[in-house]
Amino acid sequence: MRRFSISALLKEAANGHQGWERQWRAPEPKKEYDVVIVGGGGHGLATAYYLATVHGITNVAVIEKGWIGGGNTGRNTTIIRSNYLFDESAALYNHAVNLWEGLSQELNYNVMFSQRGVLMLAHNHHDVISFKRHVYANRLNGVDNEWLTPEECKEYCPPLSISKDIRYPVLGGALQRRGGTARHDAVAWGYARGADARGVDIIQNCEVTGLQRHHDGSVKAVETTKGVIGTKRVGVVAAGHTGVVMSRFGLRMPVESVPLQALVSEPVKPVFPCVVMSNAVHAYISQSDKGELVIGAGTDQYVSYSQQGGIQIINHTLDAICELFPQFTRMRMLRSWGGIVDVTPDRSPILGKTPIPGLFVNCGWGTGGFKATPGSGHVFAHTLATGEPHKINEPFSLDRFRTGYLIDEAAAAAVAH
Numbered sequence: 001m002r003r004f005s006i007s008a009l010l011k012e013a014a015n016g017h018q019g020w021e022r023q024w025r026a027p028e029p030k031k032e033y034d035v036v037i038v039g040g041g042g043h044g045l046a047t048a049y050y051l052a053t054v055h056g057i058t059n060v061a062v063i064e065k066g067w068i069g070g071g072n073t074g075r076n077t078t079i080i081r082s083n084y085l086f087d088e089s090a091a092l093y094n095h096a097v098n099l100w101e102g103l104s105q106e107l108n109y110n111v112m113f114s115q116r117g118v119l120m121l122a123h124n125h126h127d128v129i130s131f132k133r134h135v136y137a138n139r140l141n142g143v144d145n146e147w148l149t150p151e152e153c154k155e156y157c158p159p160l161s162i163s164k165d166i167r168y169p170v171l172g173g174a175l176q177r178r179g180g181t182a183r184h185d186a187v188a189w190g191y192a193r194g195a196d197a198r199g200v201d202i203i204q205n206c207e208v209t210g211l212q213r214h215h216d217g218s219v220k221a222v223e224t225t226k227g228v229i230g231t232k233r234v235g236v237v238a239a240g241h242t243g244v245v246m247s248r249f250g251l252r253m254p255v256e257s258v259p260l261q262a263l264v265s266e267p268v269k270p271v272f273p274c275v276v277m278s279n280a281v282h283a284y285i286s287q288s289d290k291g292e293l294v295i296g297a298g299t300d301q302y303v304s305y306s307q308q309g310g311i312q313i314i315n316h317t318l319d320a321i322c323e324l325f326p327q328f329t330r331m332r333m334l335r336s337w338g339g340i341v342d343v344t345p346d347r348s349p350i351l352g353k354t355p356i357p358g359l360f361v362n363c364g365w366g367t368g369g370f371k372a373t374p375g376s377g378h379v380f381a382h383t384l385a386t387g388e389p390h391k392i393n394e395p396f397s398l399d400r401f402r403t404g405y406l407i408d409e410a411a412a413a414a415v416a417h
């Protein structure tokens with residue numbers, strides 16, 4: 001793989017940029033692989049990358065029914081943070097933030113990770129108590145999080161209105177300075193390029209339609225629209241379509257798939273220095289490097305695969321944004337879109353084994369899995385390589401819905417973006 005560098009850029013600039021190679025190949029599937037990953041989103045590609053780099057397993061195929069990063073990886077609002085309440089979640093998401101901090105260098109690909117800080121607003125007494133509890137719990141886990149007064153919130157984010165005369169006045173906020181955003185497409189492309197360079201086959205426009213098993217029940221092959229591919233290990237990383245894939249394999253998953261929407265404004269000069277989230281009014285906002293305000297909404301209330309979502313959900317979010325940032329009432333919105341998110345009952349992911357020997361699953365990231373991409377790929381690669389969970393993903397087994405050892409981030413924060 002040719003490294004991106006100043007000298008490579010200067011050389012190409014002198015040649016009219018004619019010499020850049022394709023960033024990954026477009027191979028036809030082989031008859032057999034050591035590991036097959038179903039789903040070419042950020043998590044699937046990161047898993048393949050760490051299988052190759054950490055575990056030396058390179059006979060791997062990532063099978064993607066559309067194009068890589070075309071699922072939720074390319075549709076999300078890119079908020080990255082690790083200030084989750086429970087110890088298990090803090091460990092998982094902080095593992096990811098640690099990896100984000102060196103990711104551009106590791107991949108030799110600029111993922112534009114920007115630690116501009118994530119400020120979570122408190123609007124009522126319950127929010128204040130709950131966020132302060134998060135701050136204390138996070139600090140015990142070595143995760144940075146601090147409490148700001150309304151005036152300090154305003155200082156950190158000048159466009160914020162701290163007027164007391166609005167429906168949901170700002171009573172304070174929890175700030176994680178290490179949090180921020182990254183460029184979602186670049187994350188998928190960087191992992192794809194790194195995995196491909198080490199021999200991983202990325203097979204796009206190929207849908208996995210079924211699973212073949214040996215007499216003892218273990219995995220034998222996957223059936224795809226490009227034929228049958230033999231393998232002993234399959235990792236399903238299909239986000240909102242996990243339920244569909246797993247039902248084709250004969251398993252029913254504890255996930256519901258619902259639309260989640262986002263929208264962007266026309267681009268403007270830099271006006272918004274950080275990320276602001278408000279769980280109570282359900283809106284979150286940041287500004288992209290292109291200048292667009294990137295705004296996210298809540299999920300639809302109904303299970304659906306529509307990739308659209310209800311207009312009333314976006315209206316509700318824009319009401320909240322205009323109340324918190326009155327100057328944005330004059331902005332024009334350019335486009336909106338939806339993704340299908342896979343929501344578990346406790347809003348925590350499922351990462352590990354399934355009852356079928358050789359079949360592993362990584363799903364349930366719901367509205368908040370982009371931030372976990374490097375950490376998720378890293379621990380899932382360990383699980384696929386060794387057949388056993390990494391200690392970080394051990395608590396996130398499918399089994400917890402049988403044993404009752406839930407990690408209830410839904411009750412903790414009501415939102416997980």
Ligand SMILES: Cc1cc2nc3c(=O)[nH]c(=O)nc-3n(C[C@H](O)[C@H](O)[C@H](O)COP(=O)(O)OP(=O)(O)OC[C@H]3O[C@@H](n4cnc5c(N)ncnc54)[C@H](O)[C@@H]3O)c2cc1C
Binds near residue numbers: 044073369370
């Ligand atoms: C609007 C929106 C806003 C969000 N905001 C945030 C945020 O701010 N911060 C955050 O952390 N998270 C956020 N998320 C959640 C985040 O996007 C996801 O949790 C994360 O991107 C999931 O990554 P993934 O790689 O698992 O899934 P995906 O990127 O969806 O990849 C799964 C892939 O599997 C493929 N696939 C499905 N079925 C098959 C099949 N049968 N055969 C082959 N391939 C198949 C799909 O085509 C897809 O490309 C948001 C999501 C949405 C929709």
